[in-house]
Amino acid sequence: MALFKTKQAVKYEKKHLLGIQDLSIPEIVHILNESQSFVELNRKENKKLGLLKGKTQINLFFESSTRTLSSFELAGKRLGADVMNMNVSNSAIKKGETLIDTAMTLNAMHPDILVIRHGDSGAANLLSRKVNCSVINAGDGWREHPTQALLDAMTIKMKIGKIEGLKIAICGDIMHSRVARSNIYLLTMMGAEVRVIAPSTLMPKEIGQFGVKVFTNMEDGLKDVDIIMMLRMQLERMDGSYIPSTREYYEFFALDYKKIKHAKENALIMHPGPMNRGIEIDASLADDINRSIIVQQVEMGVAVRMACLKILMENQS
Amino acid sequence: MKSAIINARIIDTKNNIDETGGILINENGLIEAVGKDVTKDNVGDIKVTDCQNKIAIPGIIDGRVFVGEPGFEYKENYTTLSQAAISGGVTSVVTMPNTDPVVDNVSTFDFIKRRARDKSLIKIHSLASLTKNTEGHEICEFGLLKLSGAIGFTDGVKSIQNNNVMDKIFNYAKNQNALVIQFPQDNELSKNGVINEGLIATKLGLKGIPDYAEHLVIERDLRLLNQYKSKYHIALLSSGKSIQIINEWKKKELQFTCGVSINQISLNENDIGEFKTFLKLSPPLRKEQDRLDLIDGIKNELIDIIVSDHKPEDEESKRLTFQTCASGSSGIETFLSLALEQFHNGNLDLKTIIKCITENPAKIFGMKAGSLEKGMPADITVFDLNKPWVVKRENLKSKSKNTAIEGKKLQGKVEKTYLNGKLVFEI
Numbered sequence: 001m002a003l004f005k006t007k008q009a010v011k012y013e014k015k016h017l018l019g020i021q022d023l024s025i026p027e028i029v030h031i032l033n034e035s036q037s038f039v040e041l042n043r044k045e046n047k048k049l050g051l052l053k054g055k056t057q058i059n060l061f062f063e064s065s066t067r068t069l070s071s072f073e074l075a076g077k078r079l080g081a082d083v084m085n086m087n088v089s090n091s092a093i094k095k096g097e098t099l100i101d102t103a104m105t106l107n108a109m110h111p112d113i114l115v116i117r118h119g120d121s122g123a124a125n126l127l128s129r130k131v132n133c134s135v136i137n138a139g140d141g142w143r144e145h146p147t148q149a150l151l152d153a154m155t156i157k158m159k160i161g162k163i164e165g166l167k168i169a170i171c172g173d174i175m176h177s178r179v180a181r182s183n184i185y186l187l188t189m190m191g192a193e194v195r196v197i198a199p200s201t202l203m204p205k206e207i208g209q210f211g212v213k214v215f216t217n218m219e220d221g222l223k224d225v226d227i228i229m230m231l232r233m234q235l236e237r238m239d240g241s242y243i244p245s246t247r248e249y250y251e252f253f254a255l256d257y258k259k260i261k262h263a264k265e266n267a268l269i270m271h272p273g274p275m276n277r278g279i280e281i282d283a284s285l286a287d288d289i290n291r292s293i294i295v296q297q298v299e300m301g302v303a304v305r306m307a308c309l310k311i312l313m314e315n316q317s
Numbered sequence: 318m319k320s321a322i323i324n325a326r327i328i329d330t331k332n333n334i335d336e337t338g339g340i341l342i343n344e345n346g347l348i349e350a351v352g353k354d355v356t357k358d359n360v361g362d363i364k365v366t367d368c369q370n371k372i373a374i375p376g377i378i379d380g381r382v383f384v385g386e387p388g389f390e391y392k393e394n395y396t397t398l399s400q401a402a403i404s405g406g407v408t409s410v411v412t413m414p415n416t417d418p419v420v421d422n423v424s425t426f427d428f429i430k431r432r433a434r435d436k437s438l439i440k441i442h443s444l445a446s447l448t449k450n451t452e453g454h455e456i457c458e459f460g461l462l463k464l465s466g467a468i469g470f471t472d473g474v475k476s477i478q479n480n481n482v483m484d485k486i487f488n489y490a491k492n493q494n495a496l497v498i499q500f501p502q503d504n505e506l507s508k509n510g511v512i513n514e515g516l517i518a519t520k521l522g523l524k525g526i527p528d529y530a531e532h533l534v535i536e537r538d539l540r541l542l543n544q545y546k547s548k549y550h551i552a553l554l555s556s557g558k559s560i561q562i563i564n565e566w567k568k569k570e571l572q573f574t575c576g577v578s579i580n581q582i583s584l585n586e587n588d589i590g591e592f593k594t595f596l597k598l599s600p601p602l603r604k605e606q607d608r609l610d611l612i613d614g615i616k617n618e619l620i621d622i623i624v625s626d627h628k629p630e631d632e633e634s635k636r637l638t639f640q641t642c643a644s645g646s647s648g649i650e651t652f653l654s655l656a657l658e659q660f661h662n663g664n665l666d667l668k669t670i671i672k673c674i675t676e677n678p679a680k681i682f683g684m685k686a687g688s689l690e691k692g693m694p695a696d697i698t699v700f701d702l703n704k705p706w707v708v709k710r711e712n713l714k715s716k717s718k719n720t721a722i723e724g725k726k727l728q729g730k731v732e733k734t735y736l737n738g739k740l741v742f743e744i
Contacts, residue, residue, distance in 0.1 A: 100636050120638035121522035122592035141640065143522030178522060204519040 003036040003157060004029045012311055016128045016135040019144035020185040031307055035154050038303035051310055052081035055112040059085045062118040067273055067298060068138050072115045075305035099123060100130055107131040113312060134312040142176050148272055149182035151304040155297045156227060164191035169221050171197040172231035172280050175204045179272045180231055184210050197221035199253060201242045218253060222262040229270045230255050230281050246279045256282040268293050319344055321360045325368035325699060327351060329375060330672040331688035340373060342695040346738030351689045368699050371732060374671050375687050376408025376696030378678040379649055380576055381552060381624035386432050388417025393629035393716045399438035401715035403742035405650040406698035406731035409440040409686050415473040421446040421457050426465045438741060442468045442682060447486055451475045456486055459495040468682050469496035471552060474599060476502045476534055484541055491547040498550045499538055502600060506530035511640055513586045513603045523639060526601050528556035535559055539566045542573060549573040550681055555581050555600035557610025563619050574681050578626035579648060579655050580721055582611050594635045594642040596721050612664050615673060621681060623673040625652040629717030646721035651708055653700060657729035695738035704730040
């Protein structure tokens with residue numbers, strides 16, 4: 001039984017998955033429908049399939065990551081691929097080799113799929129033009145993190161049964177967030193009312209033109225929302241004085257029991273992780289099993305990535 | 318040996334000439350006569366080149382060019398620059414001091430002067446830096462460098478930030494009657510920025526540079542200039558609002574001049590598409606309205622010169638992510654043709670364009686060039702106003718092929734370039 005019963009699904013036919021911007025609604029529906037079977041598989045005792053047997057998947061991570069990297073690794077392994085994780089801190093990149101040089105070196109080893117995370121926006125696009133295999137963007141700079149948005153949509157769909165018509169607030173460091181951008185594209189496409197809430201110094205210019213409602217205080221922004229998506233404060237990306245202190249940020253923009261009262265009574269909390277407890281979210285609220293669906297997001301992550309790997313591999317053959 | 322160009326449409330804005338006629342060149346490579354009276358019948362038995370249906374203008378002066386010598390010879394040297402320049406009808410260039418080492422002292426200046434003399438075909442007019450090593454702290458020897466031949470001073474790709482240093486620069490430059498050229502951009506506001514701040518930056522996930530990073534420096538400089546009344550030129554404008562600021566000060570009769578890159582009046586931020594690194598420029602391409610305002614600025618004579626901002630970058634420096642790649646584009650060869658686009662689309666008249674690339678730069682930089690009057694060196698550019706062609710990287714003569722307009726269809730092409738009366742380029 002497909003996850004979306006009424007929406008048309010069309011298979012994504014492209015070679016790479018670089019951003020939600022490149023997807024259409026029917027393609028998103030198809031990816032999520034595919035993901036559903038993997039959710040069921042992952043809950044079984046025998047989780048292994050042979051769909052990617054003989055295929056090589058390289059996870060090329062230029063930024064440190066625990067959950068996305070392990071999620072992609074597990075997804076590949078469960079589908080039977082040979083998975084290699086490239087730790088860039090040990091690679092020649094640090095010795096001045098360019099991204100393209102590294103890509104060409106890896107390309108010569110004939111991988112079938114490259115999963116890349118990089119601190120520069122557009123890195124995955126650049127790589128995809130230089131290698132023969134498929135490329136999945138696992139996060140590039142501030143631009144996109146497509147599998148995160150897909151897994152978030154999957155989580156919402158599984159939990160609430162729909163995306164269309166929901167009021168969803170994305171809160172926090174919107175400016176430096178690729179998760180925010182990918183989610184804005186996906187959720188607005190799927191018919192949700194998306195709001196962004198951030199101090200104006202962390203709000204990207206002209207974000208309103210993305211079809212979202214812009215708020216600079218939590219009380220107004222959270223009013224009547226169904227879902228609150230908290231973002232991680234990207235403290236390492238800040239090269240100026242965006243906020244005076246994390247203490248002040250906590251007071252005005254962190255999600256706590258007081259602010260969440262403005263949202264719908266049963267509003268759910270999401271977070272792409274890793275969380276800064278006590279900075280953007282109250283510690284006990286983050287663990288509130290009635291509210292937080294953060295664990296489900298992680299679970300959906302593996303399934304969605306399995307679906308993406310499967311689809312791109314099918315496109316190759 | 319004497320020679321002549323005949324039957325051309327001759328445009329010399331300085332002498333108010335726009336007529337069909339010829340140019341008589343004497344044995345020393347100087348212009349002897351110009352205008353409708355120079356015809357095949359009255360020049361005698363000399364070599365005559367018929368330029369019917371072509372336009373002859375003073376050799377083009379490009380007011381902002383980067384050469385790789387010394388330090389970046391793999392990007393461009395004087396020989397390759399010359400070849401690129403003459404094929405674009407450019408006979409004189411103003412070179413930037415951003416080399417390695419920086420041109421900030423007399424011995425380095427003398428070195429590049431010798432290199433230019435030995436290797437260059439075209440006329441090289443070099444700028445020295447305003448501050449030592451372009452660090453923005455200690456001012457250079459304006460007087461001695463001027464004696465060596467520096468025609469002006471700029472930190473090139475960098476902007477002087479410290480108010481006190483800028484104050485001293487204006488003050489001392491007045492003393493030495495030195496031309497101060499500023500690249501106007503606030504360092505802190507533009508830090509790590511690679512693109513115009515706004516929707517495109519937000520979409521691509523890149524750090525933007527707000528247009529007021531430019532306004533702040535222009536405002537400050539003009540206030541300081543008002544104290545000293547030194548010779549001051551703003552190298553590049555990118556924002557439409559800068560034109561308003563300039564207009565306000567011009568109304569107060571403050572004397573200074575401004576330049577704009579051909580890129581800024583031909584392209585806008587939308588052309589960057591999906592991370593086209595060849596369109597990463599400094600200052601960044603801005604909105605379409607900015608482009609139109611800059612064109613109006615030229616029309617209203619608030620902008621004096623158009624430059625190619627020719628910045629050759631090798632493949633390796635551009636084959637990187639947008640964030641990390643080098644900025645700038647190679648443009649000297651396509652300079653005139655791209656400028657003519659503004660004529661063909663009705664934005665600017667022909668004389669205004671020509672004035673901004675001949676008469677005006679000659680005046681600002683104090684060159685013996687930019688006009689066709691008797692006694693001037695016969696630096697002449699002959700072009701076909703309507704000839705269509707397509708920009709292809711592989712046809713470029715510059716050592717670096719980083720054109721921002723690859724594949725663009727242009728109308729109008731240089732056919733002959735004369736330097737001191739000698740035909741140095743012809744197609």
